[in-house]
Amino acid sequence: MDDYIQQQLNEIDKKIADTSRLLSDPTLADLARLEIEELEKQKQELGQSAATPMSSADEEPDEYEDEVNPNVAILEIRSAAGGDEAGLFGNDLLRMYTRFAQNQGFKIEELDRSEGKIGQIKELVLKITGKGAYSCLKYESGVHRVQRVPKTESGGRIHTSTATIAVLPEVNASEVFINPADIEFEAYRSGGAGGQNVNKVNTAVRIKHIPTGLVVTAQTERSQLQNRENAMALLRAKLWEMQERERLSSITEQRKLSVGMGDRSEKIRTYNFPQNRITDHRIGKSWYNLEGILEGNLEPIIKALHEADQK
Template sequence: MILDRLNFIENKYEELSVKISDPSIMANQKEWQKLCKEHAELETVVNEYKQYKSVIEEIESSKELLSEENDPDMKEMIQEEIKELTAKEQELENNLQILLLPKDPNDDKNVFVEIRGGAGGEEAALFASNLFRMYTRYAENQRWKVELMSSNETDIGGLKEVVFMIKGVGAYSKLKYESGVHRVQRVPDTESSGRIHTSTATVAVLPEVEDVDIDINEKDLRIDVYRSSGHGGQSVNTTDSAVRITHLPTGLVVSCQDEKSQLKNKEKAMKVLMARLYEMAEQERMAGIAEDRKSQVGTGDRSERIRTYNYPQGRVTDHRIGLTLYKLESFLNGDLDEMLNALITYDQSEKMKAMGNSSEF
């Protein structure tokens, strides 16, 4: 019963409120900070629950008044008040159900985003470049920091692949739905007949992994260093600063050449490798939880076509939730909130359905 859970959370919150005010606990800064974090995580739920209980009390009080009232005008006024309070009750119930959904432990983490040109040759690489710009603009709008890890450009400004990191609170919670195949339909600049071409790019969004999340044996790594280069093979560095790390058991290869320092490139490459290994482990784990997987927006599979960007019609369509927005230009300029919020709402709704009766008050 959801009310039992809410009462437990409220009691826990009150206990923590006492503890974090205790001078003996405050003396142990590490323990105190841990309790403060737990207290803060419960605060939103508790405040919403207190408001819910207050509304319930108001409804009961209004119903009592209604049963005792004889004046028709007053009765009508009280009935209208009960109607408004009941609507508020439903809204708060919905909010509480969402707040009680299992939290993704990665939601607050920074992310690595990998974009690779797919089918379509040079046009696919140009589309990958458009997507890189789109996510960069979105990150700037959110006041998040973007850090380039590695990139492989074409001669005319496209990107065969690019890996970058987005640092910001909640980055993964917003961007985790972006993994998959993105498709573009447009007339390429090189197309003289004006024929529409279809190209694709794959996007993978990986949460940043702490060292404690995954263990890598140094003996399983082959590390190669080489000189970084720009398009056309031109040397942009006279020292062997670029780093390529191969994880021998899985065959995963990560390269990084963005920094002038070999050490910094190695650190960046290791971060990306850990994120990819973590993703592999998560996919294996989720493969065994079929029902949970069905309740989520897509599978996060890089081979799943998730969205189409149609230039002639100025629209962007997300195939998982059937949402079409006719604002392609602003979308490609980083105006992603409407789409991302719709994906989050849909995901929450599906998870609430999967919870069934356990989510009823």
């Protein structure tokens, strides 16, 4: 067995032993049991990976079936340039994706939310579950731009604002190993809605991955254990995304996705209200049904993107 893997296994064993001492504390027993279960799972997966021979470095993975769950999409909305108007546009995108998911019969869970003073979205994370959910939504990652006259604009001038969308899959635990020693865990009181328990107890969770500096939060569940599980799933997805970006950047130009690489910094779409137009810049196609699309009728756009990527 590789010396590094053996070292990781030894560290996990030590962590299990340390955590087991907390089982006698009634206030920490549930959290300790969850932690031990996660550590045991990581130990098993690490042992399995050590026993599996590595494939040739020249071989490129064809699909992601063994890596991710195609039926779960983790969708992030972040307001970007444009101040309050960008946050209000984030609300529009939330409604669009929520209505689309409902029309498809998908299940929607809110994992995290941060709002501005007037209720506009600063950052929001959804978990969308249903047959082919990730396959449907994976091309939505990128910068979405809106052009319209804000309600607060007395001079009738058109403003441009942006929001960033990231669509991540639910990643199988065996694909991304997270060393417990590499994370910092913090529990705190949620600032959002959710009942007395949410606001009086440290149910919200913040996890930092020290090697990469990634920070994830989850606070919408009433249980700290559930929020921790959601945060770990989000962290795993973000780490997988980083690895996937590196892999795609090393592939020759001909092999890159026809509709882009799914980079959240890529400018992909414009929503022009004065012209009742939505344009997807990756395929150079426009639709003149802005209101209908914002009400969740995304099927024509998704179909066009899938067809373009198959060419």
